[in-house]
Amino acid sequence: MSTITVVEPGLLTTVQDLGRIGALRYGIPPSGPLDRDAFILANRLVGNPDTAAGLECTLTGPALEFHGEAIVAMTGADVPVIVNGAEVPTWTALRVKPGDFLKLGAARTGCRAYLALSGGINVPPVLGSRATYLRGRLGGFGGRPLQKGDRLPTGSPPRPLAELEGRRVRPEWVPVHSATIECRVILGPQADRFPPEGIRIFLESTYRVTPAADRMGYRLAGPPIPHRHGYDILSDGIPLGGVQVVGDGQPIILLVDRQSTGGYTKIATVLSVDIPRIAQAKPDHFIRFREVSVAEGHAVLRAHRAWIDGAIERDTA
Amino acid sequence: MGEVQEGEWLGLTPPDNQMESEVTLVPAGDLAVSIEFESVLSPEVNARVRALDHLLLKAKLPGVLETVPTFRSLLVYYDPLVIAWDHLTAFIQTLIPHARPERIPPGRRVEVPCSYGGRHGPDLEAAAERLHLDPDALIRLHTGAELVVAFLGFTPGLPYLMGLPTALNLPRLTTPRTKIPAGSVGIAGNQGVIYSVESPGGFWILGQTPLALYDPQAAEPILLRPGDRLRFVPIAAESFQAMRRAVVAGTYHPLIEEPPERPA
Numbered sequence: 001m002s003t004i005t006v007v008e009p010g011l012l013t014t015v016q017d018l019g020r021i022g023a024l025r026y027g028i029p030p031s032g033p034l035d036r037d038a039f040i041l042a043n044r045l046v047g048n049p050d051t052a053a054g055l056e057c058t059l060t061g062p063a064l065e066f067h068g069e070a071i072v073a074m075t076g077a078d079v080p081v082i083v084n085g086a087e088v089p090t091w092t093a094l095r096v097k098p099g100d101f102l103k104l105g106a107a108r109t110g111c112r113a114y115l116a117l118s119g120g121i122n123v124p125p126v127l128g129s130r131a132t133y134l135r136g137r138l139g140g141f142g143g144r145p146l147q148k149g150d151r152l153p154t155g156s157p158p159r160p161l162a163e164l165e166g167r168r169v170r171p172e173w174v175p176v177h178s179a180t181i182e183c184r185v186i187l188g189p190q191a192d193r194f195p196p197e198g199i200r201i202f203l204e205s206t207y208r209v210t211p212a213a214d215r216m217g218y219r220l221a222g223p224p225i226p227h228r229h230g231y232d233i234l235s236d237g238i239p240l241g242g243v244q245v246v247g248d249g250q251p252i253i254l255l256v257d258r259q260s261t262g263g264y265t266k267i268a269t270v271l272s273v274d275i276p277r278i279a280q281a282k283p284d285h286f287i288r289f290r291e292v293s294v295a296e297g298h299a300v301l302r303a304h305r306a307w308i309d310g311a312i313e314r315d316t317a
Numbered sequence: 318m319g320e321v322q323e324g325e326w327l328g329l330t331p332p333d334n335q336m337e338s339e340v341t342l343v344p345a346g347d348l349a350v351s352i353e354f355e356s357v358l359s360p361e362v363n364a365r366v367r368a369l370d371h372l373l374l375k376a377k378l379p380g381v382l383e384t385v386p387t388f389r390s391l392l393v394y395y396d397p398l399v400i401a402w403d404h405l406t407a408f409i410q411t412l413i414p415h416a417r418p419e420r421i422p423p424g425r426r427v428e429v430p431c432s433y434g435g436r437h438g439p440d441l442e443a444a445a446e447r448l449h450l451d452p453d454a455l456i457r458l459h460t461g462a463e464l465v466v467a468f469l470g471f472t473p474g475l476p477y478l479m480g481l482p483t484a485l486n487l488p489r490l491t492t493p494r495t496k497i498p499a500g501s502v503g504i505a506g507n508q509g510v511i512y513s514v515e516s517p518g519g520f521w522i523l524g525q526t527p528l529a530l531y532d533p534q535a536a537e538p539i540l541l542r543p544g545d546r547l548r549f550v551p552i553a554a555e556s557f558q559a560m561r562r563a564v565v566a567g568t569y570h571p572l573i574e575e576p577p578e579r580p581a
Binding site: 021022023024025026027028126127135136137138139143185186188189234235236237238239240241242259260261262266269270271272273294295297298300301302305 | 343344345346347348349351353356357358382383384385386387388389390391392394397398401402468469470471472473474475477513514531533538539542543
């Protein structure tokens with residue numbers, strides 16, 4: 001058990017774990033990492049369970065001082081990481097010792113970087129989770145982004161540090177963040193509220209990510225999508241990746257800090273495995289949508305989970 | 318495990334065709350399914366949703382992660398690698414005929430103090446005029462009703478209330494407000510709400526409650542639950558501040574009555 005001092009907070013750095021499950025029925029979204037894959041891999045690199053809490057760092061990351069020995073790993077966006085003045089590799093388990101100073105710079109590609117530390121960030125859970133829900137001022141470190149001077153409590157490493165040091169994600173599997181991404185979608189739940197022309201426009205157009213893009217949702221700009229009988233519905237639950245289209249015909253992809261329910265039509269829902277790509281997209285990047293079936297979506301999910309399970313190189317004896 | 322063919326998701330029917338025609342199951346992405354009842358704003362339809370919710374949660378089906386009831390739909394989040402689509406939807410189909418209002422355990426009774434009009438209820442006079450009622454008559458109609466929390470949503474702990482008398486039916490404000498204080502009590506479109514955090518919104522604000530619908534610092538951050546039976550109790554504007562201080566200090570406990578235990 002130890003602490004970390006936040007020397008510089010970075011642009012928007014929050015404590016996250018895999019998310020708050022069971023609270024959507026109370027109007028509280030799950031929160032958690034927007035790039036779930038990067039977060040899980042960071043945790044596995046440092047020997048943590050997937051559910052341990054770490055940091056989500058947006059665009060420009062924090063500078064931290066360690067007060068204990070630990071293994072750390074950074075994944076997600078391609079950020080320069082400097083420890084005691086020297087650049088270190090990402091997607092790799094690294095050892096830090098008391099007094100070490102680690103700085104995450106500005107993302108070169110991608111948008112969100114993740115830092116995991118052996119033993120996890122040990123803030124008290126709220127409603128069963130350490131994830132930060134910013135709009136609700138709930139969870140994480142005081143329900144807010146990190147600030148200069150914050151002291152983060154850390155847990156005890158679950159495995160001996162020597163076993164973990166140097167492990168890395170297979171270099172050929174480290175994602176490349178591109179300026180145009182394809183999101184696979186399952187149509188609906190309100191696909192029937194759009195004429196065939198609307199569905200066609202949605203699936204054939206390229207949409208630009210606007211500056212109004214955050215953990216709650218990504219607003220896109222592009223060819224407007226017409227409705228059939230308006231865009232109001234009796235409020236229903238909004239799934240992760242739900243694509244809402246209202247009067248202006250512009251799609252909004254709803255994400256981990258979304259409102260739990262809403263009264264507007266959703267033309268489609270992005271596959272969960274493609275949410276991490278959205279997490280790494282920035283304003284003025286582009287998104288295209290491709291329709292898949294439920295069966296195909298589930299097959300993709302199964303393959304994806306197997307991929308994650310095989311992503312870390314086995315240590316050679 | 319059978320594969321779902323493309324297009325089959327449009328209204329799954331069990332082979333013996335006993336499904337009620339007005340209930341459909343619609344995928345909401347790869348990790349959720351929406352069970353949609355008749356598309357009307359009706360306490361009976363909402364009660365069916367909450368009954369299905371209750372039955373599904375009671376079944377503790379492995380792979381069902383959480384559920385979100387709303388007016389006429391139940392969104393069920395699941396893990397497809399723990400429970401396959403066919404099995405989940407077939408199971409839900411067996412529950413639907415049993416999803417009747419009688420199946421829901423009786424809700425808690427909650428009293429919500431409310432200071433009507435004046436600075437707490439900036440729309441009370443205008444709403445009364447629009448409804449051709451005396452403001453006092455409007456308040457009596459509002460406090461006389463036992464309302465049901467149809468669901469919570471939009472912001473943490475915000476209740477959508479059903480059971481308002483039709484004499485209080487108003488369309489939403491043509492110009493929504495950008496900042497409504499937390500605790501504001503609103504009506505529109507045959508629904509009631511109590512804003513849980515400062516929000517924009519289009520409901521007519523009749524009054525304000527000193528209760529905290531949502532307190533992120535509290536041991537139990539959310540005050541209400543779907544299915545709660547709620548009554549508004551008028552309080553004088555002068556009492557509001559003292560009551561609010563007591564709520565914040567944790568010394569005011571609203572009346573929340575658990576239903577009597579039913580024999581098993």
